[in-house]
Amino acid sequence: LEQLTMAVCAIRREGEGLWEPPEDIGIVIEGVEVLHELTSFASACALLLGLIYVLNLAYPKPLRFTFEVLQKIIMQLDQHKMSPKVQNLYGRLQSLQ
Incomplete structure (x- = not known):
């Protein structure tokens, strides 16, 4: 995660399939997790755009x-x-x- 510029990340348990909901969805900016425990990828993407705007990135x-x-x-x-x-x-x- 430290090497990522910006990302929406999903944390899954080992052996868990893609059909299972992720354990955690978060946003990483410049290697730092800025938000976590988000409800969906859609809300994470919208929040990432908001963070980019607010932080003027x-x-x-x-x-x-x-x-x-x-x-x-x-x-x-x-x-x-x-x-x-x-x-x-x-x-x-x-x-x-």
């Missing part, structure tokens, strides 16, 4: 577009400022409907 470079899609397409926040790459994906998704 930049998205990690390798995950920049992933976070932008999560923020602008999934959560529909600040949609008028999409990068061309994300705008292209959004257009493709809209054409599928």
